[in-house]
Amino acid sequence: MRDKLLDLESRSRQLEPGPQARAKARDHLVSYSENFLNTIEDVKAFNKTDDQGVGLFDAPIIEDGIGIEEAIDLIRENVDTPGLNPASGGHLAYIPGGGIYYSALGDYLADVFNRYAGVFYASPGAVRMENMLIRWMCDLVGYPPESHGNLTTSGSLANMIAMVVARDGKNIKSADVPRSVIYLSKQTHHSIDKGIRVAGLGECILRFIELDDLFRIDAAALEQQIEQDNIAGLNPFLVVASAGTTDVGAIDPLPEIGEIAKRHGLWYHIDAAYGGFFILTEEGKTKLRGLELADSIIIDPHKGLFLPYGLGVVLVKKVEDLKRSFRFDAHYMQDAFAGPDEISPAEISPELTKHFRGLRLWLPLKLHGLAPFRACLEEKLLLAKYFYAEVQKLGFECRLEPELSVVVYRYVPKTGDANAFNKRLLEAVVADGRVFISSTVLEGNYTLRFACLAFRTHLKIVDTLLDVLKENVARLEEETV
Ligand SMILES: *Cc1c(COP(=O)(O)O)cnc(C)c1O
Numbered sequence: 282m283r284d285k286l287l288d289l290e291s292r293s294r295q296l297e298p299g300p301q302a303r304a305k306a307r308d309h310l311v312s313y314s315e316n317f318l319n320t321i322e323d324v325k326a327f328n329k330t331d332d333q334g335v336g337l338f339d340a341p342i343i344e345d346g347i348g349i350e351e352a353i354d355l356i357r358e359n360v361d362t363p364g365l366n367p368a369s370g371g372h373l374a375y376i377p378g379g380g381i382y383y384s385a386l387g388d389y390l391a392d393v394f395n396r397y398a399g400v401f402y403a404s405p406g407a408v409r410m411e412n413m414l415i416r417w418m419c420d421l422v423g424y425p426p427e428s429h430g431n432l433t434t435s436g437s438l439a440n441m442i443a444m445v446v447a448r449d450g451k452n453i454k455s456a457d458v459p460r461s462v463i464y465l466s467k468q469t470h471h472s473i474d475k476g477i478r479v480a481g482l483g484e485c486i487l488r489f490i491e492l493d494d495l496f497r498i499d500a501a502a503l504e505q506q507i508e509q510d511n512i513a514g515l516n517p518f519l520v521v522a523s524a525g526t527t528d529v530g531a532i533d534p535l536p537e538i539g540e541i542a543k544r545h546g547l548w549y550h551i552d553a554a555y556g557g558f559f560i561l562t563e564e565g566k567t568k569l570r571g572l573e574l575a576d577s578i579i580i581d582p583h584k585g586l587f588l589p590y591g592l593g594v595v596l597v598k599k600v601e602d603l604k605r606s607f608r609f610d611a612h613y614m615q616d617a618f619a620g621p622d623e624i625s626p627a628e629i630s631p632e633l634t635k636h637f638r639g640l641r642l643w644l645p646l647k648l649h650g651l652a653p654f655r656a657c658l659e660e661k662l663l664l665a666k667y668f669y670a671e672v673q674k675l676g677f678e679c680r681l682e683p684e685l686s687v688v689v690y691r692y693v694p695k696t697g698d699a700n701a702f703n704k705r706l707l708e709a710v711v712a713d714g715r716v717f718i719s720s721t722v723l724e725g726n727y728t729l730r731f732a733c734l735a736f737r738t739h740l741k742i743v744d745t746l747l748d749v750l751k752e753n754v755a756r757l758e759e760e761t762v
Pocket residue numbers: 376434435436437438440470472523525526527552553554555581593
């Protein structure tokens with residue numbers, strides 16, 4: 282048996298590359314990523330290729346390993362070339378991503394050290410760091426000391442957790458579901474609907490409240506509907522507002538909805554995945570008044586703090602509500618919760634073993650300080666105002682003044698169908714590839730969207746978009762004559 286063990290040991294030790302092998306792999310990887318970062322301004326924001334990464338299938342997972350060069354070649358060709366380049370400042374579609382570099386270094390350290398961030402007993406420092414970040418975000422939104430939250434992988438998961446906590450907070454049992462009512466709007470992000478279904482609330486009555494002229498929930502209509510539902514013997518229990526809708530960046534009337542929720546005893550959830558971190562700017566702080574009234578809030582550092590994908594946050598005003606939904610008991614964990622002086626993520630979240638994702642947020646916040654984040658967010662708000670003004674000078678119509686950093690715009694051609702024209706215009710912009718834009722449907726009209734949240738988006742890129750739009754409008758107008 283000892284011989285067998287030694288033989289297995291020598292083979293399994295291949296999983297521990299020595300200093301030279303580590304240096305070789307690391308240097309190759311660093312030089313690949315450095316080259317990417319040094320040329321990021323020249324790389325296309327969108328790259329339509331024919332093969333779309335299918336070459337990966339020619340290199341299946343087999344017994345033998347390959348060299349780092351070969352591995353990087355596979356990644357370059359199949360992963361990092363086709364499709365959207367979210368690291369580009371030319372990403373002006375959907376809600377743009379980012380990928381600040383120090384986050385990558387945080388992930389690197391988190392992965393090398395592999396601290397167990399689920400339980401205080403295992404890694405008091407990691408848990409303190411994550412709790413400290415959650416505390417910082419609770420303070421940002423104006424939450425009291427008894428608030429807490431979870432660092433999740435995304436806003437969608439954060440919304441799902443909030444739906445579960447709302448359900449339990451209002452004690453909705455399965456028998457109550459058919460007569461229980463949730464209030465939201467047609468502009469509510471679809472992850473709320475997913476969360477509702479995952480939480481077992483899919484058969485609740487959903488009331489999509491009318492929107493006002495600015496695509497915000499009409500608070501008076503909301504209250505009227507709640508009153509009607511009460512009279513009808515139903516059980517109104519949850520209202521969801523958006524602080525920055527994905528579509529147009531509209532902010533629902535947060536203080537008014539807060540008062541209504543309080544008056545009628547509803548759980549108040551605010552989805553601030555996109556808009557929340559604008560609270561770091563003076564303008565955002567004013568516009569996001571009322572955030573603190575919510576029972577739960579989600580915000581997305583991988584949007585508003587420009588982190589690489591993989592970090593959303595749910596904040597809950599009373600930690601007791603998180604404990605109620607996610608408490609657990611396991612004999613094999615009996616030593617782990619012997620009176621820690623910090624709450625462990627595992628006690629108040631659906632996860633046990635988890636990535637130490639706090640480090641990817643902490644490191645950039647500490648290395649940069651907050652000031653450049655504030656500046657970058659303020660710049661995005663101002664770029665939206667700039668684009669709004671300039672695109673109209675090119676003859677585009679803008680249905681709304683930008684509330685945050687999304688602008689909706691469409692061109693009405695001299696002749697022909699405007700919807701088809703704007704669709705062709707979008708296709709031309711995407712084919713050009715320097716900037717990447719997306720569209721939506723507003724009041725039945727195919728409408729283009731400018732969404733500015735990538736940290737690498739600066740004046741020059743917005744000017745490039747304006748140029749590309751101008752060129753293509755002229756060309757398409759000529760073609761249709
Ligand atoms: C992006 C977004 C979400 C979903 O967040 P993910 O991190 O993409 O899962 C939820 N709500 C709003 C308003 C969003 O913009």
